[in-house]
Amino acid sequence: MAGHLTSVKDRLRIDPRRGPERPQASCHEGAPKVLLVNPPPFQKVEPYYDTPDYPRTALACLAGYLREQGIDVYVLDCKFDRLNYETGMEFYREIKPDIVGFTAFTNEIVQAATFAELVKAEDPDVLTVIGGVHVTALPERTMREFSQFDYGITGEGEETIYEFAQNFSDRASLAKLPGVCYIENDDYCFDRPSVPIADQTTLPFPAWDMFWPAREYIIQSSRGCPYACKFCMNPGGRVVRPRTPENVLDEIGWILDTFDAQSISFGDEIFTIKRDRVMEICQGMIERGYHKRVEWWCQTHVRTIDLELAELMREANCKLVGLGIESGDEATLKKMGKGTTLENIFDAVQTMKKAKLPFMTFFILGQPDETAEKAWSTVDFAVKLNPDLPIFGIMVPYPGTEIARMVANGEGGYQLLSEDWNDYNKQFGNSLEFENLPRKTLERIQFFGYLKVFIWNFRLIDLAKFIWTFRSEGIAVVKKQLGLVKKDLSVFVPFSVDSTRIEFAPIKDEDAKEKK
Numbered sequence: 159m160a161g162h163l164t165s166v167k168d169r170l171r172i173d174p175r176r177g178p179e180r181p182q183a184s185c186h187e188g189a190p191k192v193l194l195v196n197p198p199p200f201q202k203v204e205p206y207y208d209t210p211d212y213p214r215t216a217l218a219c220l221a222g223y224l225r226e227q228g229i230d231v232y233v234l235d236c237k238f239d240r241l242n243y244e245t246g247m248e249f250y251r252e253i254k255p256d257i258v259g260f261t262a263f264t265n266e267i268v269q270a271a272t273f274a275e276l277v278k279a280e281d282p283d284v285l286t287v288i289g290g291v292h293v294t295a296l297p298e299r300t301m302r303e304f305s306q307f308d309y310g311i312t313g314e315g316e317e318t319i320y321e322f323a324q325n326f327s328d329r330a331s332l333a334k335l336p337g338v339c340y341i342e343n344d345d346y347c348f349d350r351p352s353v354p355i356a357d358q359t360t361l362p363f364p365a366w367d368m369f370w371p372a373r374e375y376i377i378q379s380s381r382g383c384p385y386a387c388k389f390c391m392n393p394g395g396r397v398v399r400p401r402t403p404e405n406v407l408d409e410i411g412w413i414l415d416t417f418d419a420q421s422i423s424f425g426d427e428i429f430t431i432k433r434d435r436v437m438e439i440c441q442g443m444i445e446r447g448y449h450k451r452v453e454w455w456c457q458t459h460v461r462t463i464d465l466e467l468a469e470l471m472r473e474a475n476c477k478l479v480g481l482g483i484e485s486g487d488e489a490t491l492k493k494m495g496k497g498t499t500l501e502n503i504f505d506a507v508q509t510m511k512k513a514k515l516p517f518m519t520f521f522i523l524g525q526p527d528e529t530a531e532k533a534w535s536t537v538d539f540a541v542k543l544n545p546d547l548p549i550f551g552i553m554v555p556y557p558g559t560e561i562a563r564m565v566a567n568g569e570g571g572y573q574l575l576s577e578d579w580n581d582y583n584k585q586f587g588n589s590l591e592f593e594n595l596p597r598k599t600l601e602r603i604q605f606f607g608y609l610k611v612f613i614w615n616f617r618l619i620d621l622a623k624f625i626w627t628f629r630s631e632g633i634a635v636v637k638k639q640l641g642l643v644k645k646d647l648s649v650f651v652p653f654s655v656d657s658t659r660i661e662f663a664p665i666k667d668e669d670a671k672e673k674k
């Protein structure tokens with residue numbers, strides 16, 4: 159099947175880890191051809207996001223479903239495969255699909271539109287479709303802003319993209335599909351939303367075999383979260399829809415037996431929300447011996463962890479748990495919608511320490527009505543918690559969130575700095591500041607926050623390790639602080655290959671050229 163993919167494949171063949179043949183699609187005779195794309199990054203500053211060692215979960219889920227339904231589906235994960243726009247288009251030409259579906263978070267929407275524009279310039283008749291959280295949150299604006307996309311698919315995509323592919327040549331039918339939106343004669347058209355898939359265990363496994371073997375896999379063992387944090391759009395909805403422990407364990411077993419993965423992360427919004435289920439998953443991992451073969455990490459809510467569970471997770475080889483702490487200010491927590499207090503947070507942290515389970519903590523500087531004092535109190539709180547890995551983000555008004563609404567209405571002291579979606583990033587973004595707290599000050603607090611957690615806790619070796627691990631990000635931050643770069647970090651931070659993370663010879667980097 160993959161015999162004709164010579165040009166792109168040859169470039170990738172440099173990598174011994176990846177073997178001679180690129181795994182390929184389902185190839186059902188006469189079926190429509192769908193190509194699913196994760197677009198290339200514009201800048202390579204955060205290696206974990208921009209050059210990931212894990213394939214994109216959304217593409218794998220959609221491809222698994224389409225394949226099972228008999229659609230001829232291909233995946234093109236440019237970030238995972240280190241492809242730029244030029245080589246991505248080469249792959250596109252080899253496939254000649256009928257439909258190209260793009261996935262995009264908000265910070266990736268311009269990347270996806272750039273790729274769609276190249277596709278349209280070459281083949282105006284190919285249908286381009288955008289799916290994922292950005293178009294789900296802002297369907298009309300996305301369709302108006304990016305005419306490169308013929309259609310948008312909102313919400314969970316498995317069933318909709320399948321029906322879309324089946325009817326792709328009949329535009330009248332496409333218009334009536336739930337979840338599908340488009341612009342016609344300057345009118346925004348959207349019939350009705352799609353219904354989330356209630357029983358997630360009925361879905362086939364993500365088509366991980368259609369990607370090169372990876373070091374890490376991000377698997378989704380449940381979708382949804384019952385909380386309502388102001389800064390989060392919670393795309394999975396308020397109802398938690400878990401897969402059965404057996405089904406999750408079987409997917410892990412398949413990944414380990416087939417791809418020899420080194421690490422698994424659970425992408426679940428709150429992994430431990432259903433305690434018994436996680437106990438069963440951990441017990442199953444130990445019984446099946448997976449805990450000796452792979453390490454794993456997850457993220458969770460501080461009110462859903464206890465000592466017995468944390469100890470079992472550690473025994474099952476959990477190496478890191480991410481906790482959403484967000485703020486060190488009790489009044490801010492109260493209004494946030496996360497349902498936590500400083501006491502809950504302390505308890506959870508004590509539990510992690512007692513269980514000797516490493517943990518990282520996520521903080522967001524720039525909460526509504528933030529002042530420098532409050533932001534520093536969050537940093538001081540982080541110093542007290544002394545997490546293995548502190549992460550300080552700066553608030554981003556992601557579409558569909560309460561924060562975005564406040565920013566649009568000038569509430570919470572917020573001032574919008576940019577409507578460029580590329581600026582919508584928590585670490586390096588540039589989306590907002592406050593009337594009384596300029597962006598630069600917030601960024602300084604963020605920068606010194608990292609240093610303070612390590613230095614105040616006398617963890618100089620950990621600090622050195624942290625700086626080394628995040629050196630690419632660190633260089634970008636320092637340059638930004640020194641005023642050497644305002645916005646477009648890619649121009650100042652050339653892509654450096656980290657041999658511990660990337661094993662194959664890089665394709666010639668042409669990012670600066672590609673930047674729109």
Ligand code: B12
Nearest residue numbers: 215216259260261263264289290311314315390425583584
């Ligand atoms: C796991 C996760 C991560 C992982 C892995 C992400 C990845 N690259 O795979 C990590 C930790 C790396 C990560 C990083 C970030 N994340 Co994140 N992440 C998640 C999380 C918890 C789950 C995502 C997931 O894989 N879900 C499972 C898959 C199957 O669902 P899905 O991606 O939504 O896809 C479904 C539909 O959207 C749709 N769909 C998606 N693509 C397409 C394409 C087509 C053609 C169609 C038809 C349908 C379709 O169908 C899919 C199947 O049903 C979500 C929260 C959430 N519940 O979605 C946040 C979330 C997506 N992340 C978010 C953010 C902000 C980030 C960061 C930007 C953080 C930062 N540094 O600022 C980075 C950016 C990474 C990047 N690539 O640039 C936000 C995005 C908000 C927004 N509007 O963009 C979310 C929604 C969290 C939140 N509540 O705010 N993230």
Ligand code: SF4
Nearest residue numbers: 383385386387390427
């Ligand atoms: S707990 Fe996490 S996933 Fe749930 S609403 Fe808050 S930030 Fe979003």
